Amino acid sequence: MFSNFIQNLLNTGGQAQAMERYAQIANKVNNLTASSEPQNPLDAIYPNNKTNTPSFEKVLQSTTKSNFGTLLLNPQLKSVNADIVRQSPQISLTNSINEAMAIQANTQPASKSQILNVVSQISKKHGVDEKLVQALIKQESGFNPKAKSKAGAMGLMQLMPSTAKNLGVRDPYNIVQNVEGGVKYLKSMLDKYNGNMILALAAYNAGPGAVDKYDGVPPYKETQNYVRNILANYL
Numbered sequence: 001m002f003s004n005f006i007q008n009l010l011n012t013g014g015q016a017q018a019m020e021r022y023a024q025i026a027n028k029v030n031n032l033t034a035s036s037e038p039q040n041p042l043d044a045i046y047p048n049n050k051t052n053t054p055s056f057e058k059v060l061q062s063t064t065k066s067n068f069g070t071l072l073l074n075p076q077l078k079s080v081n082a083d084i085v086r087q088s089p090q091i092s093l094t095n096s097i098n099e100a101m102a103i104q105a106n107t108q109p110a111s112k113s114q115i116l117n118v119v120s121q122i123s124k125k126h127g128v129d130e131k132l133v134q135a136l137i138k139q140e141s142g143f144n145p146k147a148k149s150k151a152g153a154m155g156l157m158q159l160m161p162s163t164a165k166n167l168g169v170r171d172p173y174n175i176v177q178n179v180e181g182g183v184k185y186l187k188s189m190l191d192k193y194n195g196n197m198i199l200a201l202a203a204y205n206a207g208p209g210a211v212d213k214y215d216g217v218p219p220y221k222e223t224q225n226y227v228r229n230i231l232a233n234y235l
Helices: 004-011 015-036 056-062 068-073 089-105 112-126 130-140 161-166 175-192 197-206 208-214 221-234
Strands: none
Touching: 112 130, 112 175, 130 175, 130 197, 130 221, 161 175, 175 197, 197 208, 197 221
16 A cells, blocks of 8 residues: 555654655645646537536536446436437428428429438338339339329329329329329238239239239239339349
8 A cells, every 4th residue: 555665664663754755645646647637628619608517428428437327316417408309200201291292382303312202201101111112113103203104104103093093192293192192002912912022013013903813923024024123123
């Protein structure tokens, strides 16, 4: 505990001198430690305010130097300068829909990233793999919201007029309505065929009647290539 010098003083009876010398050394060590303590860089960023409320970063940093239980029990550290943004999936979906609606209202073409964002949110809503929906849209319209086939299929997911009406889609060229209707229809086909992706895609293209008639992918070249191309882009 003591240096040899101080211990010798103690052994020879100079206890008072030894303790005085020890106190001088301890005081000097404490002063050196205090002066060499590195300044917290956060002090420059978050100077003490009037309320003496610590920053969130300082609270986190203090956990490395103290017991976490003490941190939780310290009333001073229960209030921190931090704003936590909590956004539910429904709010995210609503924001995406509002963004897409704004694009439509302003007659501005939607970017592919905006379309992918809508696809992602609506796919999650219906429990369908968004990559599968992306592959289907690529095959159906090439991500062109204004696409229209010779048969009359419309929009990103190429909804036929009767199908769009049954799905409650009022504007098939509205990217949100179109994707909402298309994903809902694809989900119904996946459910009908117990998650069999091949049969669901075949039904999306040729109709469930044709799939049921042939008890599998119909022998239509268009449908067979359709399923093959989507799976190639999806897998």
